[in-house]
Amino acid sequence: MVSGNINDPGQVTGAYQSGAVDGYIRNVDGSFTTFILNNSPITMAVSLNNAGQVAGYYTGTDFTHGFLRDTSGNIATFDPVGSADTLALSVNATGQIAGYNYDRGSVSHGFLPNTDGSLAGFEAPGAGRSLFTRTFALAVNNLGQVTGYLIQDSMSVQSFVRDQLGRIATFAAPMAGRSSTVGTRSLAINASGTITGFYADGNGKVHGFVRY
Amino acid sequence: MAASPAFAAHKLVSFDVPGSNGTSPLVINASGQIAGSYSDSTSRSHGFLRQPDGTITQFDAPGNPAISMTGINASGQITGYYYGSAIVVGFIRNTDGSFVT
Numbered sequence: 001m002v003s004g005n006i007n008d009p010g011q012v013t014g015a016y017q018s019g020a021v022d023g024y025i026r027n028v029d030g031s032f033t034t035f036i037l038n039n040s041p042i043t044m045a046v047s048l049n050n051a052g053q054v055a056g057y058y059t060g061t062d063f064t065h066g067f068l069r070d071t072s073g074n075i076a077t078f079d080p081v082g083s084a085d086t087l088a089l090s091v092n093a094t095g096q097i098a099g100y101n102y103d104r105g106s107v108s109h110g111f112l113p114n115t116d117g118s119l120a121g122f123e124a125p126g127a128g129r130s131l132f133t134r135t136f137a138l139a140v141n142n143l144g145q146v147t148g149y150l151i152q153d154s155m156s157v158q159s160f161v162r163d164q165l166g167r168i169a170t171f172a173a174p175m176a177g178r179s180s181t182v183g184t185r186s187l188a189i190n191a192s193g194t195i196t197g198f199y200a201d202g203n204g205k206v207h208g209f210v211r212y
Numbered sequence: 213m214a215a216s217p218a219f220a221a222h223k224l225v226s227f228d229v230p231g232s233n234g235t236s237p238l239v240i241n242a243s244g245q246i247a248g249s250y251s252d253s254t255s256r257s258h259g260f261l262r263q264p265d266g267t268i269t270q271f272d273a274p275g276n277p278a279i280s281m282t283g284i285n286a287s288g289q290i291t292g293y294y295y296g297s298a299i300v301v302g303f304i305r306n307t308d309g310s311f312v313t
Contacts, residue, residue, distance in 0.1 A: 190243075207235055
């Protein structure tokens with residue numbers, strides 16, 4: 001059993017294996033609500049907001065798709081246009097979901113679906129255009145700010161933050177080693193826009209950072 | 213137009229868990245508490261909680277297994293998982309340091 005994140009009331013989402021991998025919500029009283037999408041062998045529930053909406057992804061007969069489960073148990077699935085695999089990783093209070101998808105060429109792109117269901121795909125400036133490079137959006141806060149990292153064609157890794165207006169700034173820890181393939185990787189952002197993640201120095205040692 | 217918080221002047225602070233070989237923050241809550249994992253000199257992973265003032269609490273799941281964090285809420289409850297003897301175990305770490313698995 002893997003736990004995903006926990007919301008302020010204390011609900012936890014995640015996935016567990018019972019033959020197939022199914023999603024779950026652990027309620028505040030300790031009871032579990034489980035769910036599976038389209039008889040998928042893998043339903044990964046990753047993130048839930050304070051209202052109890054859950055975002056994640058599941059494996060279909062062809063590719064991996066994103067989903068949003070509402071508090072009544074209704075599930076909407078989605079994919080950016082041209083997506084081969086869609087990984088929904090973070091949901092905020094308004095139901096916006098951040099994540100990334102691989103296109104048919106295994107190049108990744110960030111996305112942030114709007115609450116009306118339309119998708120806003122984006123690329124971080126400087127992101128590569130070759131296999132397994134480009135933009136990896138990992139977290140969205142309640143303002144709609146998104147953070148993650150980008151891999152350049154040189155395999156150098158930097159972080160980015162995308163604001164609610166769609167503007168993207170990239171940054172790297174000043175102490176990060178230039179030749180490191182770890183680089184600077186942002187993983188999470190809170191409601192104030194504070195970002196945390198890690199970087200590797202010139203000797204390859206990994207350090208934490210917080211960006212205020 | 214005023215700069216959004218994401219683009220306002222910012223500072224980047226580096227930190228390490230004392231005695232660690234590598235520090236990996238993974239999640240942050242609204243008040244700025246950060247949870248993550250770190251590796252010791254034998255490459256075994258442990259958990260940590262960093263307060264907004266920079267103080268760090270190190271912790272382990274029962275039995276001291278390899279551990280990773282996946283969430284932290286406004287109260288400071290942390291979720292994650294660790295590798296049990298044969299299975300992966302999800303957990304909640306309460307603010308008093310107790311674990312629910």
